Amino acid sequence: MLEILNIALPFFGLILLGSLAPRIWKLDEAGLAWLNVFVVYFALPALIFMVVSATPLERLVNPAFVTATGGVTLFCFLLMVLLARLVFHSDLRTAALQGTAASYGNVGYMGLPLAAAFFGAEATVPAALVFCFDCTVEFVLTAVLAGIGGRPHPSPAVITRKIVKDVFTHPFIVATLLGIAASAAGWAPSGGMKSILEMLMRAAGPVALFAMGVTVSLRRFGGVGRELPLLVAIKVLVQPILAFFIVLWLANPDPVWLQVAVMMAALPTASNAFILARQYDAYVEGSGVAVIVTTVASVVTIPLIVYALQHML
Known part of the structure; x- marks a missing residue:
């Protein structure tokens, strides 16, 4: 357990440092946008591309694994939507955003760096696959249900265009697809390009977690x-x-992939859930509170879950 805490605490420590920084230095929030640009469009895509492109193609093609992990996300989303409608009498748009907050984990900012730290660099491959399919599930479900529940109702064509744009222009998904293409072609970056990508890789985890804390x-x-x-x-x-249970049953993966799937599922609500809530103008405060509460809870739950996994498998 001490070894796991020694890995986990520096990561949560970076989040803590990020959360303390605005209380010490009263800077304009607009500056955070450039930090997020660096993380979302440069550092984490570089990490994803380098790891995925270096992985043999046969390891990347794993439909059982992505079906199992995506299916769990789908189930949790729909479960919360159903309970929100039946128990809390939320309207459909609000219920959709509550479903997003209950199922959309921080698989980018936290998931990719934590997977590599806990389970080694090879864990970035299943983590990247989980990210791609989780984001696809969330973008599709949120757009469809929030669109249907809104006034006026957008046309199916408008909803479809938004889904395609959100999915296929996301830098993490683009980096994964490019990495798969590079793996299939047997191509690897070299020289100056490789050096730049490696520098961005090393910056990805610390900057992403600090930005999340801010x-x-x-x-x-x-x-x-x-x-x-x-x-x-x-x-x-x-x-x-x-x-x-679902990944073990449907995919029966090797222990590292199973551990990554469970750890990624245990991640706190992504800040993207709050961004989507603002975009659809529904459950904005609730999504923000969910991000904070689940992030604080994960300081305890994630080390415990990883400890349990490493002693069970």
């Missing part, structure tokens, strides 16, 4: 809704438990 610290939210305890429980407990 983002969480700058948010100011009001009260907590009755649905929040259930939403948090689904995100940090139900989703990883389901991931363990």
